[in-house]
Amino acid sequence: xxxxxxxxxxxxxxxxWKLVDETMRRTGQHSRGLIETLHTVQQVFGYLDEKALRYVxxxxxxxxxxxxxxxxxxxxxxxxxxxxxxCSVCTGTACHIKGSAALxxxxxxxxxxxxxxxxxxxxxSLLSERCIGPCGLGPVVVYDQEVAAEETPKALALRLKxxxxx
Amino acid sequence: MTRENLEQIAxxxxxxxxxxxxxxxxxxxxxxxxxxxxxxxxxxxxxxANRGWEKHCQVKGVxxxxxxxxxxxxxxxxxxxxxxVIAADAGDILDHAGKAxxxxxxxxxxxxxxxxxxxxxxxxxxxxxxxxxxxxxxxxGYSALMKALGEMTPAQVIQEVTKSGLRGRGGAGYPTGxxxxxxxKAVGTQKFVICNADEGxxxxxxxxxxxxxxxxxxxxxxxxxxxxxxxxxxYIYIRAxxxxxxxxxxxxxxxAEQLGLLGTGIxxxxxxxxxxxxxxxxxxxxxxxxALIASVEGKRGTPRPRxxxxxxxxxxxxxxxxxxxxxxxxxxxxxxxxxxxYAGIGTEKSKGTKVFSLxxxxxxTGVVEVPMGISLRKMVFEIGGGIPAGRKFKAVQTGGxxxxxxxxxxxxxxxxxxxLAQLGSIMGSGxxxxxxxxxxxxxxxxxxxxxCMIESCGKCIPCRAGTYQMHRILSAITxxxxxxxxxxxxxxxxxxxxxxxxxxxxxxxxxPVVSTLKSFATEYKAHIExxxxxxxxxxxxxxxxx
Numbered sequence: 001x002x003x004x005x006x007x008x009x010x011x012x013x014x015x016x017w018k019l020v021d022e023t024m025r026r027t028g029q030h031s032r033g034l035i036e037t038l039h040t041v042q043q044v045f046g047y048l049d050e051k052a053l054r055y056v057x058x059x060x061x062x063x064x065x066x067x068x069x070x071x072x073x074x075x076x077x078x079x080x081x082x083x084x085x086x087c088s089v090c091t092g093t094a095c096h097i098k099g100s101a102a103l104x105x106x107x108x109x110x111x112x113x114x115x116x117x118x119x120x121x122x123x124x125s126l127l128s129e130r131c132i133g134p135c136g137l138g139p140v141v142v143y144d145q146e147v148a149a150e151e152t153p154k155a156l157a158l159r160l161k162x163x164x165x166x
Numbered sequence: 167m168t169r170e171n172l173e174q175i176a177x178x179x180x181x182x183x184x185x186x187x188x189x190x191x192x193x194x195x196x197x198x199x200x201x202x203x204x205x206x207x208x209x210x211x212x213x214x215a216n217r218g219w220e221k222h223c224q225v226k227g228v229x230x231x232x233x234x235x236x237x238x239x240x241x242x243x244x245x246x247x248x249x250x251v252i253a254a255d256a257g258d259i260l261d262h263a264g265k266a267x268x269x270x271x272x273x274x275x276x277x278x279x280x281x282x283x284x285x286x287x288x289x290x291x292x293x294x295x296x297x298x299x300x301x302x303x304x305x306x307g308y309s310a311l312m313k314a315l316g317e318m319t320p321a322q323v324i325q326e327v328t329k330s331g332l333r334g335r336g337g338a339g340y341p342t343g344x345x346x347x348x349x350x351k352a353v354g355t356q357k358f359v360i361c362n363a364d365e366g367x368x369x370x371x372x373x374x375x376x377x378x379x380x381x382x383x384x385x386x387x388x389x390x391x392x393x394x395x396x397x398x399x400x401y402i403y404i405r406a407x408x409x410x411x412x413x414x415x416x417x418x419x420x421x422a423e424q425l426g427l428l429g430t431g432i433x434x435x436x437x438x439x440x441x442x443x444x445x446x447x448x449x450x451x452x453x454x455x456x457a458l459i460a461s462v463e464g465k466r467g468t469p470r471p472r473x474x475x476x477x478x479x480x481x482x483x484x485x486x487x488x489x490x491x492x493x494x495x496x497x498x499x500x501x502x503x504x505x506x507x508y509a510g511i512g513t514e515k516s517k518g519t520k521v522f523s524l525x526x527x528x529x530x531t532g533v534v535e536v537p538m539g540i541s542l543r544k545m546v547f548e549i550g551g552g553i554p555a556g557r558k559f560k561a562v563q564t565g566g567x568x569x570x571x572x573x574x575x576x577x578x579x580x581x582x583x584x585x586l587a588q589l590g591s592i593m594g595s596g597x598x599x600x601x602x603x604x605x606x607x608x609x610x611x612x613x614x615x616x617x618c619m620i621e622s623c624g625k626c627i628p629c630r631a632g633t634y635q636m637h638r639i640l641s642a643i644t645x646x647x648x649x650x651x652x653x654x655x656x657x658x659x660x661x662x663x664x665x666x667x668x669x670x671x672x673x674x675x676x677x678p679v680v681s682t683l684k685s686f687a688t689e690y691k692a693h694i695e696x697x698x699x700x701x702x703x704x705x706x707x708x709x710x711x712x
Contacts, residue, residue: 030464031463031464032462032463032464033464034464034465035444035445035447035461035464036444036445036464038447039406039445039447066465069466070464070465070466073449073466073467073623074446074447074448074449074466074467075447075448075449076406076446076447076448077447077448091368092368092369093367093368093369093525093526093563093566093597093599093613093614094368094369094525094526094531094599096368096610096613097526097527097599097601097605097610098526098527129407130366130368130407130448130450130617130621131366131367131368131369131370131371131407132196132407133196133197133371133374133407133408134196134197134199134200134234134371135234135369135371135523135525135531136197136234136235136237136525136531136532137197137200137201137234137235137237137531138525140200147199147200149200149201
C-alpha cells in the first residue's frame, strides 16, 4: 500500500516558491523533475542555496545528496549568488581560434577572479561558456543578455572597468 | 484535424500573404540577433506604421538566412538579399520595396555559397515565420504526417525511411530505418521517442538554426517516428545555452496541440503522442544517448555500458528511440516525396544532404546544406569563399572534440561518413571549423583536450584520469617544456583512452591529438626540440598585449 507523505512547507513566505511548486506539479511531483525544478529555482532566485536544495529534495522525495550531486554535476547550476552584471566569454572552437583566450585572460586580470566566480562586492560574475552559437561572429562575449560580436580585449576591459566603477 | 482542414489553413495563410503587395523578411535567429537584427525589424515595423503601409507591406521575422557573417540579413519578396543592415536603413529598404533593389546593401546571391547548396532540411529557414504554425502548414508542413497516418502503416513508414538510406545526423551515422525497426520490434509497456537537441560540439550550430527557424519540422518528424515505432510519449532534450530555440519550441508545441496535431486521437486516428521539453544544464556528455536518458530521468548525466541499447531498454527501462534534430527534420520530406527520391541524392553509402555550420578563419561563415559527397575543397574555397587576409589554409576541423583536423593534402576528399573516418576524423554533427596558418595545431589539440577533461563525467577512470594526463603533456608541449619521452607517453595514452573508455566521449577524446600528430608532426617537433611555435601562438603571454 502506498504511504502518503506530506509535502513539506515552503522554507519561507517568499511568493517565488509558488513557481517552484508549480514546476514540481507539472513534472508529476516526481524525482524525474529534479533538473527542471532546479532550473526554476535558479531562474527565480538566481542560484541554488542549501535551503532550496533541502526543500526540493524533500518535496520530490530524493536524498539531499542526490539533489546536491545533480546541482554540482551540471555546469549551468550555481550554488553561489551571482553578481549584478555578468560577463560571459564564449570559448567555443570558432571563438578560440579567433582569440577568446586573450579575452578571458583580460577579464580575469581586470576582475581578479577565475571564471565561475563573482567579484567580492558582487558587481560582476565572470563565466566562460562552451559555444553559444553565433560562431560566425566570433569571438563573442555576452554582457548580461547582450551579445557583443567580434569583441576585442580593449573593449572588454573598458566595459568591465565601467561596471566596476558604478 | 483532417487533410481538408490542413488545406484550408494553408489556403487562408496563402490568401493572407497575397493580400500584402510586398514582403520583407528579417532574420531574427541567434546569429543575426547578435548583430542587432531585432532593432532592424523594429525600425521596419515603425516605418511601415508611419507610412500607413500596414495593409500592403508585410514585415516578417524569419529564421536563419544562412550567411551569418554578413548579418543582419534582410530579404525581400522580389528576391533581393540585403546584408549588414542597420536600423537607419529601414526607410531606404521600404522605398525600394517592389522596385529595383537597393544597391548599397545588396548581397550577391549568385555566389557558390548560395547556388551550390541543396536545401531540404533548411528549405523553410529564412522563409517562414517560425512562430506561426500556419506559415509552416502553408509551406506543406504536416502533410507528411497526414500521409503517414492516412495512407501508410507503421511498417510502410519504416520501409520508406529505410529505402531513403537516411543515417543518423548526430555523428555516428547509424542507419535510421534500422534503428526505427529495432524499436518497433522491441517489447515494452510503453515506448518513447527522444529528440537529441543537446548540440554540444563547440563550433556547431546547425541544430540550433533548424530549431530556431523551423521548429514544427522537428515536431512533425518526431510524430512520424512515434507513429512508426508505436511510441506515445516524446521528449526534446535541448541545451540551456540555446534560449531562442527553447522559446520557439515552447511556442510551437501548444500550437500543434491546439490544432490536434499533438495529444490524443491525433487527426481522428487512435494515435496518441505528446512531447515534453527537457532543458539541459550544461553537460557535454549528455549528448551521449545513455547519459541523455539519465538526464531526462532527472539524474546526473553519466553514461552506462551498452548493451542493452536504448532501443531495447532506454528511458525508464522502456524501448526508446533517440535521434538527432536534423535526422527528425529530414523525415517529413522523405515521407512526402518518397525514399527513392532522397536516396537519389548523395553518395552510395551516405544519402541525402547534410547541414554544416561553417566557421573559423573563412570568408563566408554560416549554415549551409549540401549534398553528401561534396569535396572539402569545394566547401572551403567555393562555398566558404576561401581564407581571408591573404593567409594560407592549414586545416579543417570536423566533428568537434571527437573529430580530427584534416590538412590541405586531403582537401579533395568527399564529405561522407566513410571518407572522413578514413582520415581519422568523423562526420560528427556538422561543425566545420577552418584554420589558417595563424593557428597552432598543438594548441588546437590542447584546446579540445581541455574541453574533454572538463566535460569528462568522471565515471570511468581511463577518461577521467587519461584526459587529465594528456592535457598535462599537451600543456607542457605548448609551454616548450616537454621532452621526447612525453610525446611517447602521449601516444600511448591516446591508444589506452581510446580503447578502454566507457562511452563515446572518452573513446573519441584522443582523436584531435592523433589526427594532428599524424598530419602535423613537425609542429609537435618544433615545440619539443626547438622550443618554438611555428604559428607564433604558444608561449606568448595571452592578454599581455593590452
